[in-house]
Structures are given as structure tokens and as C-alpha cells.
Amino acid sequence: DAGVIQSPRHEVTEMGQEVTLRCKPISGHDYLFWYRQTMMRGLELLIYFNNNVPIDDSGMPEDRFSAKMPNASFSTLKIQPSEPRDSAVYFCASSFTWTSGGFYEQYFGPGTRLTVT
Amino acid sequence: AQSVTQPDIHITVSEGASLELRCNYSYGATPYLFWYVQSPGQGLQLLLKYFSGDTLVQGIKGFEAEFKRSQSSFNLRKPSVHWSDAAEYFCAVGNSGGYQKVTFGIGTKLQVIP
Numbered sequence: 372d373a374g375v376i377q378s379p380r381h382e383v384t385e386m387g388q389e390v391t392l393r394c395k396p397i398s399g400h401d402y403l404f405w406y407r408q409t410m411m412r413g414l415e416l417l418i419y420f421n422n423n424v425p426i427d428d429s430g431m432p433e434d435r436f437s438a439k440m441p442n443a444s445f446s447t448l449k450i451q452p453s454e455p456r457d458s459a460v461y462f463c464a465s466s467f468t469w470t471s472g473g474f475y476e477q478y479f480g481p482g483t484r485l486t487v488t
Numbered sequence: 489a490q491s492v493t494q495p496d497i498h499i500t501v502s503e504g505a506s507l508e509l510r511c512n513y514s515y516g517a518t519p520y521l522f523w524y525v526q527s528p529g530q531g532l533q534l535l536l537k538y539f540s541g542d543t544l545v546q547g548i549k550g551f552e553a554e555f556k557r558s559q560s561s562f563n564l565r566k567p568s569v570h571w572s573d574a575a576e577y578f579c580a581v582g583n584s585g586g587y588q589k590v591t592f593g594i595g596t597k598l599q600v601i602p
Contacts, residue, residue: 479531
């Protein structure tokens with residue numbers, strides 16, 4: 372498998388513009404996670420989905436952030452309008468549920484480095 | 489709520505020396521525990537995990553970790569560090585019931601000097 376795929380790898384945009392980050396999880400995985408990583412705050416969980424349904428979005432910083440998962444193989448994280456403080460590396464990760472009910476480790480994508488000027 | 493503490497933000501070791509990175513967790517039941525490594529500009533890669541059974545777990549790249557329930561710890565060790573081990577290391581705890589959620593520590597940045 373190709374692993375978790377994220378696009379774009381780098382994004383530079385101006386304040387006020389809309390930004391869309393994309394993620395393709397590993398085939399067969401039923402969980403998808405979006406994280407944000409900054410020097411100041413470390414790795415923060417923004418939102419996660421199970422079987423395409425958002426389970427917990429309490430980490431989404433504000434209404435400017437939204438995430439969707441229209442099908443099992445695609446998810447987007449959108450920021451509208453973007454602000455300089457949104458500059459960070461955004462990671463997508465996926466995992467799957469064991470048949471016994473436990474869960475497996477998360478597989479991370481390479482990340483999208485977002486710079487908002 | 490589950491939480492993870494990595495008390496050392498930055499550690500420097502000499503190449504060939506032994507390494508121990510500390511991790512303490514807080515969780516009411518038996519946790520799922522993980523160590524991940526992140527090289528500069530890369531995503532996180534799993535080093536090892538503990539779910540149940542033997543409390544000493546072996547991982548990739550010669551790393552091991554020991555789960556100590558009495559101390560709520562899951563420290564990462566390596567007997568001899570290589571320059572390529574320089575990276576950031578994250579300890580994480582996952583819940584053992586309901587929807588999956590993994591909480592990551594702040595990370596420990598490892599510097600290896602010749």
C-alpha cells in the first residue's frame with residue numbers, strides 16, 4: 372500500500388484566502404485523524420472520523436476550520452478565511468479497528484506545511 | 489481524561505551511549521501505549537506499541553520499552569545510540585474502550601553528538 376497520502380505537501384497563501392488540505396487514508400482503515408503541529412503547541416488532534424462520520428471535533432480551533440469525509444478514501448480540511456496563526460504542519464493519519472474491538476496504531480501521512488502570510 | 493507527560497524536552501547523548509526517554513501516562517484502565525519517531529520534515533513513524541502481555545516490548549531500529557503499571561510509565565530505551573537516531577520522539581496513550589483516541593506527549597528532541 373502507498374500509505375497515507377496528503378496533498379499538497381506545501382502551501383503558501385495570503386491571509387484571508389481559503390485553504391483546502393486533502394488526505395487519502397490507507398485502504399481498509401476505518402479511522403481518520405487530522406492533527407496540527409506547531410513549535411508552540413506540539414501535536415494537536417483537530418478532529419477524527421470513524422466510518423466517515425465525525426466523532427470528535429472538539430480540537431478544531433474555531434469556526435474557520437471545517438473537515439469532511441465524503442467517502443472512505445478521501446477527506447478534506449478547509450480553513451476559510453486563513454490567518455497567519457494557522458501556519459503549521461497539518462498531518463492526516465489513519466488506523467483500523469480490530470475485530471476484537473481494540474484498535475491498531477495510527478499511520479501518518481507526510482504532512483502539509485501551511486504558511487499563511 | 490487520558491494524558492501523557494514527557495518530562496524531557498531535549499536530550500543530548502553521545503553516539504554509542506545508552507538512551508532512556510521517559511514517558512508517564514494517566515489513564516483509568518489498561519492503556520494502549522505507543523512510541524513514535526519523527527525525523528525532520530517527516531511524518532510520525534511507529535517505533536513500538538504495548539497492548540497487553542509481556543511488559544517489555546521490542547520495536548524497530550533496536551528500540552525497546554517497558555510498561556510499568558505501578559509507576560504509570562512506558563520508558564523508551566536503546567543500548568547504543570547511532571547518529572541516525574537524532575529525531576523527535578513522541579509517547580502516546582490510547583483508550584482501551586469506545587471510540588479510538590490517542591493522546592500524544594509534547595515530544596522529546598534527541599541530539600546525538602560524535
